[in-house]
Amino acid sequence: MIRKYTFGVPLPTNAVIQDLPAEEGPLPFFGVTAGKDGSVSFTLSLHPEEALFGLGQAVRGMDKRGHRYESWNSDVFNHTEERPSLYGSHNFLVFFSPERLLGIYLDDPGKVVWDLGWEDYSRAVITSVSGNLDLYLIEENTLPAAARAFRQLTGRSYLPPRWAFGYIQSRWGYASEQEVRTVAQEHRKRHIPLDAVCLDIDYMVDFKNFTWKPDAFPDLARFSREMKEDGLRLVPIIDAGIKVEEGYGPYDSGKAGDCFCKKADGSDFVAAVWPGRCCFPDFLREDVRRWFGDLYRPLLEAGIEGFWNDMNEPALFYSDEGVAEAFALADRIRSGGVDYEAAWGLKDAFSGIANNPEDYRRFYHQVDGKPVRHDLVHNLYGAGMTRATAEGFRRFRPGERLLLFSRSSFIGAHRDGGIWQGDNFSWWSHLKLALQMLPGLNLCGFLFTGCDLGGFGCNVTGDLLQRFLQLGVFTPLMRNHSALHTREQEIYRFTNWESMRDTVSVRYALLPYLYSEFMKAALTDGMYFRPLAFDYPADRRAVRTQDQLMLGGDCMIAPVYEQNAAGRYVYLPEDMLMIRFRSAADYDLEPLAKGDHWISLSLGEFPLFVRKNHAVLLCSGGESSAALDDTRFTAVGQIETEGEYALYRDDGKTADPDPVGGLTKIQLVPDKAFARSIQC
Ligand code: MIG
Numbered sequence: 309m310i311r312k313y314t315f316g317v318p319l320p321t322n323a324v325i326q327d328l329p330a331e332e333g334p335l336p337f338f339g340v341t342a343g344k345d346g347s348v349s350f351t352l353s354l355h356p357e358e359a360l361f362g363l364g365q366a367v368r369g370m371d372k373r374g375h376r377y378e379s380w381n382s383d384v385f386n387h388t389e390e391r392p393s394l395y396g397s398h399n400f401l402v403f404f405s406p407e408r409l410l411g412i413y414l415d416d417p418g419k420v421v422w423d424l425g426w427e428d429y430s431r432a433v434i435t436s437v438s439g440n441l442d443l444y445l446i447e448e449n450t451l452p453a454a455a456r457a458f459r460q461l462t463g464r465s466y467l468p469p470r471w472a473f474g475y476i477q478s479r480w481g482y483a484s485e486q487e488v489r490t491v492a493q494e495h496r497k498r499h500i501p502l503d504a505v506c507l508d509i510d511y512m513v514d515f516k517n518f519t520w521k522p523d524a525f526p527d528l529a530r531f532s533r534e535m536k537e538d539g540l541r542l543v544p545i546i547d548a549g550i551k552v553e554e555g556y557g558p559y560d561s562g563k564a565g566d567c568f569c570k571k572a573d574g575s576d577f578v579a580a581v582w583p584g585r586c587c588f589p590d591f592l593r594e595d596v597r598r599w600f601g602d603l604y605r606p607l608l609e610a611g612i613e614g615f616w617n618d619m620n621e622p623a624l625f626y627s628d629e630g631v632a633e634a635f636a637l638a639d640r641i642r643s644g645g646v647d648y649e650a651a652w653g654l655k656d657a658f659s660g661i662a663n664n665p666e667d668y669r670r671f672y673h674q675v676d677g678k679p680v681r682h683d684l685v686h687n688l689y690g691a692g693m694t695r696a697t698a699e700g701f702r703r704f705r706p707g708e709r710l711l712l713f714s715r716s717s718f719i720g721a722h723r724d725g726g727i728w729q730g731d732n733f734s735w736w737s738h739l740k741l742a743l744q745m746l747p748g749l750n751l752c753g754f755l756f757t758g759c760d761l762g763g764f765g766c767n768v769t770g771d772l773l774q775r776f777l778q779l780g781v782f783t784p785l786m787r788n789h790s791a792l793h794t795r796e797q798e799i800y801r802f803t804n805w806e807s808m809r810d811t812v813s814v815r816y817a818l819l820p821y822l823y824s825e826f827m828k829a830a831l832t833d834g835m836y837f838r839p840l841a842f843d844y845p846a847d848r849r850a851v852r853t854q855d856q857l858m859l860g861g862d863c864m865i866a867p868v869y870e871q872n873a874a875g876r877y878v879y880l881p882e883d884m885l886m887i888r889f890r891s892a893a894d895y896d897l898e899p900l901a902k903g904d905h906w907i908s909l910s911l912g913e914f915p916l917f918v919r920k921n922h923a924v925l926l927c928s929g930g931e932s933s934a935a936l937d938d939t940r941f942t943a944v945g946q947i948e949t950e951g952e953y954a955l956y957r958d959d960g961k962t963a964d965p966d967p968v969g970g971l972t973k974i975q976l977v978p979d980k981a982f983a984r985s986i987q988c
Contacts, residue, residue, distance in 0.1 A: 309447045310457055315348050316440035319675060319685055321417045322695070323720035324442070325463040335443065337410060348439040350412070352432045355405035359851055360424055360432070361451070361839055362411075364398025364752035365717070365729065367391045369854045370744045370839050372401065376426035380419045381687050381716045383623035383663055385731050385765065387741060395621060395730045396717035397687040398752035402446075402454050403432075404841060404851070411446030411454045413461070417685040417718070438684055451842040452834065455751050459833035463723040465755045466698075467830055468784070469709040470960025471541060472614065472756070473823050474503020474933040475812050477798060478543075478789040483510040484524035485531050492540055494800045500809045501816045501931045504711075505535070506616065506789065507544040515582035516551045518558055518603045520544075532611035539932030543614040543711060544607065548622045548693055549586030552578060558603055562589065567596040569671040569682065577671035579624040588622055591692025592673045592685065600693070601700025608704050614711025616728070617697060620690035621716045626661040629670060634658050690716020691724075698724035707963050713785060719752055726756030726785055734763030734794070739776055740855065740869040746783065747857060750835040755826065758785030767795035770802035771871070771911055777808055778914035779867045781815040782859055784826055784836065807912040810891030813929055814914075817892035820938035821925040824956040825860030831956075831967040836860060844881040853879055862922035862945070862953070868909055875908035884917040885946040885982055892929045897982045899946050918944065921951040923976050925986075933960075943976060944983045951976035955988060 314330040334340070339351040354360075360373045367389055368375055375389075379397035387394065399414040401422070412434070414420055419437040427433070444461060448454040459465070477495065482488050488505050495502040513519040520528055532542050550558050550568070562568055568576045568587035576587045590596045604615070634657040641650045668686055672679040682689075694714045701710045712725035721727075729745055732738040742759035749757050761780040762773040768790070777799075780786040790797035799808045815822075829836040838858040844850035856866040856878065866878040882902050889895045890912050900917075907915055918924055923945025930936040938957055945951070953974045958965045972988050 310461055311445045313443045313445070315436070315443065316438070318415065318440050318442050319417055319680060321415055321688060321718065321720060322691070323415050323718065324444075324461055326461050330442070337445070342439065343435070346439045347435050347437050349433055349435040350443070352403065354403070354425060354430050354432055355407055356430070357848065358403055358405035358408070359841060360401055360403060361841065362398070362401040362748050362751050363422065364400070364748050364754065365394045365396040365727070365745060366748060367394070367741060368744070370747050371852070371854065372422075372748070373425045374429060375424060377422040377424070378419060379422070379687060381621040381690060381718070383619065383621045387730070387732055387738060395715050396690070396727060398717075398719055398748070398754070400458055400719065400752050402451065402751070404451060404845070409448065409451065409454060411448075411458060413444040413446065413458065414441050415444065416441035417688045418683065419686070451845060452838070455835055455842070456833045458751070459753055462719055462753055464833060465722050465753050465830040466712075466725050467709050467827070467963070467965070468711050468726060468756050469613065470823055471503050471933045472711040473784060473786070473819055473826070475501050475815060476504040476506060476543065476785070476787040477502060478506030478508065478787050479797065480508040480790065480792040481510060482508060484521075485526070488542070491798060492535065492538065494798065496538065496931065498800055498805065498809060499931060500799050500805070501812050502540060503933050504541040504543050504614065506787070507542055509545055509547065509582055511544060514551070515547070516553070516556060516558075517546050518606065528607075528612075529610040536611065539934055541613055543616060544612060545616050545618050546604070546697070547582060547618050548620040548689070549579070549581040549583065549588055551583035552585045552587055559587070561599060562587065565595065565599050567593075567599050569673060570679070571671055577627075579627040579667060581619055581623060581625055588671070589693075589696070590673050591689060591696055592675055597692065597696035597699055600696040601703065604697060604700045605704055615697060617690070617693050617712070617714040617725075620693040620714060621663070622689050624663055624667050627664070627667045627670065630661045630664045630667055633666070634661055687718050690714055691718035691721035694721040694725045709961050709963050713756065717754065722753030722755075727754055728785060728787065729757060729759040731764045731791070732760055734766040734768035734772055736772060736869060736871050738763055739772070739779060739867070743779055743855060743857065743867060743869065746837040747835070747839045750837045755830055755836050756784045758783035758787060760787065760789040762788050762790060762797045764789055764791050765794065768797050770804045773797065773799070773802065774804060774808050774811060774911055775868055777811045781811060781818070781914070782822065782865050784822075786815060804911065810894070810912065811914070813892040814889045816930055816933070816936060817926040817928070818924065819933055819936055820927050820941075820955075820957070822860075827956045827958070827965070827970070828954070829860065831965070840864070840881055847881050849879060850881040862919055862924055864917040866907070866915060866917065868914065874910065875906060878905050878907050878915070878917070879903070880905060880917065883920050885920070885944070887916045887918065887924070887944055888913050889916065892926065897944065899982070918946065920946050921948055921976070923947065923951065923953055925953065925955065940985070940987050942983050943974065943986050945976060946982050947976045947978045950978070
């Protein structure tokens, strides 16, 4: 059951697709307190054993209890445990205890503060800063049912094309066709499977969106064709800001259509990002989205089938106003002599010119023809950009699925694209963080996601990259990405590359199966990754497990995320068959009983746990997703009596696939070797 309660005058967000009437009575369960500043807080006492799932992209464990978070889309480079916000705002949380199952969703485009047992471990206090919001309560009997009800409220998850499940190589710094070609060839030469290479901002002329360097990429259409002949796609980046430069097409057409966010005096708001001074499209307007979506057309016509949208929080390096304020403080200090405290203020004034909260109050959007100050709708910006792109795709490639993943997001954007998890570091702790963020993202509808494998910032080592890849084998987006000036991070740069190639080969052997699980989850409003609590709600030990995930309908993952580990402890909530993978063709099988197990896993090994009477399907290898044979499999599972697997297949690109027509039922029969060849 879903009930809606309205507070103040909510602004439209496009997050909810179900039109529910607002309840008349008072809000049940929660205490409601209005702040003097217009804010409104919702307070709930927590059961000692209550677990809190959701909040999407946020740091710390998958149970969010015990800390304080803020929904405020932020370009933050350093994902420490203290970070209140990352790039997306996903205001859905489920309270789960032996006594209660209650979901709360705040459809609020401004800042929301979540004190989830931070001030007091026995209490949650959720504060909408503006006080204008629609609040939804979801009451269902099971966690999966609550997840499904939420998805029905907010719409079906985005469906990527099948090739997007291949391995993707990316790096900030690839600057020419020749460099990209070499990266591709180094993979092909060593038989490291690969489906796509991302182009970061260096493919553009002066970082200007929708341009490409004529000398470095002389004929993008030809290059894209050449890559496709080799089973590879190019995936260029697009940033949010449009460079202020007369004669540059997107600026001129944006100016002509009056498409940019405005300051209070009616002039365009300008702030610097990569191209220098930029204007920012008002993605909240339908006509602006149309204009922006149209800008993708030449790239689509050049054969591009996938994009990643960046810097759309929006990230702002500085505004002229912000710089002037910092210098004004510097001048005051200079004229009055420097004292200790002022020196700190000076440092903060300059380090704070990027993503300055003041800048987010300096510009306005048009909502239903009226100006709305940006900070009140801040969290919608990235979602608006995603929507503009997706609407453009639908106009130019109707009926087709294209790849799109964004950095910033809001609930609603999960219908239009995936997201990546942002600028992580090559840290072991960030491997664990990536794992722990996945179920919250899935609960909030973002099924197509993954982290920068190997880590974006800092210098990776071969062992860390390999352990990252072993998680990435299972994440829908499997992309190796790294920052400019960091150690080169392509698999072939490392002495253990052959073993890493074998890790990637497992992804390709599993690809038709993982694609099937993903599509079934998306098409039935389910989750691809879940906390164990969703499947074993009565098992308190499973409910508290923070470093294992259920995947699809048949299995559980438990990656190694510690340096120099020779294995790890795994808790099995029921009997399972362990597959210990070394490569697609080399694995061993071991039936294990419910309970705790030490699983030894050398650097090249990683496990997958399959429930009894279920199986996973392995196909024979291939070096690009299109080359895989999805008619002949080895079904691996411990079948005691009998079982059935419903394999979902389609052409991998139709926008509205038939959820039932795509299914083939496979009978699973007992087999002492736990592995049986099947054809379908
Ligand atoms: O200010 O385009 O998160 O993936 O490589 C940095 C350069 C801008 C941030 C993205 C990252 C990308 C980088 N971008």
